[in-house]
Amino acid sequence: MLALACLPGMAMAQSMDADAELEELIPDSAISDPESWAMDTEAANTPTTDDIDPASELDDDGFTLDWPEDSDFEVTIEDLEIDPELEGLLNWRDDPPARDLALPGMTERQDENESAQLVENKISGRITFNYPESFSEFSELDGFIARFEGLSDIKNLRDGDDNLAQVANRAQADSELLTEMLSVYGFYDAEVRQRVRTPPESQGSGPDGGVMAKDATFVFTLDPGERYKYGAVELPGLEKTGDDYDALRADFEIQPGDYIQEDRIVTERIDLQIALGETGYPFVDLGAPELLIDHERDEGDLTLEVTSGGKYDFGNIVSGSPDFLSGKHLSEIARFDEGDSYKASDVDDLREAILATGLVSSLSIEPVETTAPTDGEPGTVDVAVEMTPAPLRTISGSLGYGTGQGFTATAAWEHRNFFPPEGMLRLRAIAGTQEQLAGATFRRNNWHGRDRVLTLDVFANTIDRDAYEARTVSAIGKFEKLSTLLFQKKLAWSIGLELVATQEREGTLDGEVGPRETYFVAALPGQVTLDYSDSLLDPTKGWRITGFISPETSHTNGNQSQYARSWIEGRYYQPVSDSLVIAGRAKFGTIQGTAIDNVAPSRRLYAGGGGSVRGYDYQGIGPQNDVGDPTGGRSLSEFSLEARYRTGLLDGAVSIVPFIDAGTVDTGTTPGVSNLQYGAGIGMRYHTNFGPLRVDLATPLNPRPGDSRIGVYIALGQSF
Known part of the structure; x- marks a missing residue:
């Protein structure tokens, strides 16, 4: 260990047995204190000279070689020829009379006679x-055009964007x-030549004496050559x-031969994939198409690898969240x-139907094999559904005003x-100047089938209106098949x-409030459309007809009555042009x-x-008592006619709609057209992705005393 620790110190000292010549060059003092040694050298004590003037003559001192006696060198510089393809572009500023500039890549393959045989098509x-x-x-x-x-690049060029040299690059692009596009259409031998044309008077109009891009026009000469056809078309697999x-x-x-x-x-590949998916092949895999071009035959051989993955029938629908939306319920939704x-x-x-419930924020549906195909018989796949629930609770409220209905404030939790x-x-609850309400609603969507809805409402x-006052308790049950925005149906019921x-009591009579009458009513309403x-919300063509009937029994003041x-x-929509639709409505x-x-x-x-009839108060038309309050009737007739004109405002989102309505109510049972009240006006529609927002302004044409002037x-x- 001691020897290892001494190794670094040994590396920093010069051996005393070192070569004498080396020691003379690098003495021990240079190693022990290199900075002091360097400052003590001759070079360190020699003053520096001024910067050398690059124009001064050379001093012969220091040169050890003599100049050669024969110092006459002949240097020849050859002029380079300018590329003819670039000459026009390089000289475009110095040669004002020139009108046509040949651009890089241009070749003159046609003489004037050939040019005369070309079709000229000015596309802009x-x-x-x-x-x-x-x-x-x-x-x-x-x-193609x-x-x-x-x-x-040129078509989208704006005046002043570039100078002509930059525009020339755009023309080349x-x-x-064009060459690439021609190959897309099968012209694999195509050539394209281009010219930029500038009028003489435009010379010097641009920056630095150049030509403004706005003054240039462009000519593309297309030589498409032979159009290739398909040779072999193979779909292996x-x-x-x-x-x-x-x-x-x-x-x-x-x-072959097309x-x-x-x-x-690309489109045919997509069509084949769709066809396989519609014929029972959930695991189909199509390879990338390969097109081999043969220039000798002027043909291309197409190969598209097909892996069908086997044919299958539907099995069960398996829900990943059975307590949320069970597989059984999803089976009732599925078609x-x-x-x-x-x-x-x-x-x-099925995916669209689940999303339409509004209950899920994300969704994945995948086929899962449960039985493989055998002996030409289809296999079986279950449909696995994974869902992420969306927020399910909503608190809502609104404020509103309606002519004849007053102010209302609504609130709801669901x-x-x-x-x-x-x-x-x-x-839900309603608090208004003419109506107050408290209620609870149970609604089961997709009950025993798609878009079948069970509703229970208590x-x-x-209600305090001109026609009547009412204090009511109601229990309503309804089963219906709906036509929705996602799935509009020809039949709804x-x-x-x-x-x-x-x-209830009718409006005031001779200034006196009438007595209240108690009614117990049972009804079986039915409706077909x-x-x-x-x-549904913005029809432009076609027709719609709805019929309603409600057999009812009523008990009041000891009297039992049955009636219906x-x-x-009926509604009809007739397009007159792309921007005008005539719409009509009649109701009896x-x-x-x-x-x-x-x-x-x-x-x-x-x-x-x-x-109903715009320009009049809500429920304001029909028989009236002595003080002008409506009393209602046993027959009704209504008519409406609109011209829905789609303007170009806001990218066509705004429509103007002049209209006229008419209606009458009578105490007799047969609808008629006597005593019609007319209303007319103009409306505006703002069209959105979910339907038009409607604002209508109307006035009665033959008002009675007490009728409002504007509604x-x-x-x-749409109004209908």
């Missing part, structure tokens, strides 16, 4: 294409772009699909049954999965049961079976308001 104010007449017959020429315009081969091969529509279009290879052939679109549909699966509990409310106990329109409330409504209602006095005022027919209506969606 700056860019012109020249190409052979045969290329003008290219069926995809318009798409549109594609170039979207990608071109566009030339390369697809033959393993057996009986499905012919149909699947037909879904891949590229055939012209090559590389984009089509496929156990044993059906696997279809990827059915799995995608839990969207209080009774799993999809059992919502909602508590509430108590008071509902059936229900209503039990109502209400104390046929919808052949193109949208019913109405039918009736109460059959009893005198009007046996029908509670709240269950009579009324017209007027935002969803304002705000809502989501």
Whole structure:
């Protein structure tokens, strides 16, 4: 250990037996104190000289070699030839008369006679294409040009962006772009030549005497050559699909002899993958397409490797959160049954349906093999569903005002999965100048099937309107099949049961408040809608018809009455142009079976308001008592006509809608058109992703005493 510790010290000292010549060069003093030794040398004591003047003559001192006697050297410098491809670009500022600048990569392969045979196509104010007449017959020429315009560096150039030299580089880039695009369409021998044209008067207009980019125009001469076709088209592995081969091969529509279009290879590959997924192959894997170009044959051989992964039928749906949304409930939502052939679109549909519940924030669905295919028989895959719950509780509130309805404040609390699966509990309250309400609602979505909803609603409310006052307790049950924003259906329906106990009195009579009447009502309402329109909230074409009927029995003042409330409504939408839609609506209602006095005022027919005849108060149209309060009737007729014009404002998001409405209510049971009240106005729609926001301003055309002069209506969606 002692010897190891001494090694560093030994390395720092010079051996006394060192070579004498070496010791003379590096004495011990240089090692022991190198700084002092260096300062004691001759070099350290020699003063420095001034900086050398590079223009001064050389001093011969120090040179030991004589200059050679023959000092006459002949130096010859050859002039380099300027590349003709660059000459025009280099001299463009010094040669004002020049109009056309040849750019790098340009070759003169055509004489004037050949140029005369080219088709000239000016695709913009700056860019012109020249190409052979045969290329003008290219069926995809318009798409080719549109594609170039979207990608071109020059097309998107703004005035003053660059000088001409920089623009020349852009032109070269566009030339390369055109060559690449032509190869996409099968022109693998294509050549593109480009020129920049500048008018003589533009010389010196730019910075430093140059030419402004805005003064330049560009000519691209396209020599596409022969368009290649597909030679062999092979899908190795697809033959393993057996009986499905012919149909699947037909879904891949590229055939030998077709012209090559590389984009089509991508789309046909996608189509084949979709077709395999729709035919029962959940584990399909398609390789990258390989296109081998043979320039001798002017053909390309295409190969796409197919790994089908085997054919399968659906098994069970397995939920990763059975206490949240069980596999049984998910099976009721799904549009496929156990044993059906696997279809990827059915799995995608299930994914959309689960997301539409609003109960999950993230979701994954994967097929899981449970039985492998054997002897040509399909295997079985379960559908594994993993979900992350979304926030389920909501507290909401709103303030509002409606003509004829006054001010209202609403508040609600809900839990969207209080009774799993999809059992919502909602508590709500309304406090307003004309209405107060407290209620609780239970709602089971997707009950025994997709978009089938069971609703139980219990509430108590008071209403004080011009037509009547009511204190009501209601219990309502309803089962319905809904048409939703995600899944609009041609047929929707509902059936229900209503039990109502209400104390009501009609509006004032001769300035006196009338007596309250107590009604006990049981009803079986039903409704059917046929919808052949193109949208629930913003239809532009088609039609929609809804029929409603509610057989009811009513007990009041010891009298038992049976009657039926019913109405039918039709809506029609006719596009006149891309920006104008004419929409019309007609509704007819009736109460059959009893005198009007046996029908509670709240269950009579009324017209007027935002969803009826705009310009009038809510329920303001119809028979009136001596002080002008509406009393309701047993028949109803309503009509509406709108012109929905889509303006170009805010990228087309704003529509202007002039409209006219008409309606009447009568104490008789037959709907008619006598005593119609008319309202007209203009509205604005702001179109969003979830539907239009509506603001309507209307006035009555034949007002009665006491009618408002202006009505304002705000809502989501079109008025009808």
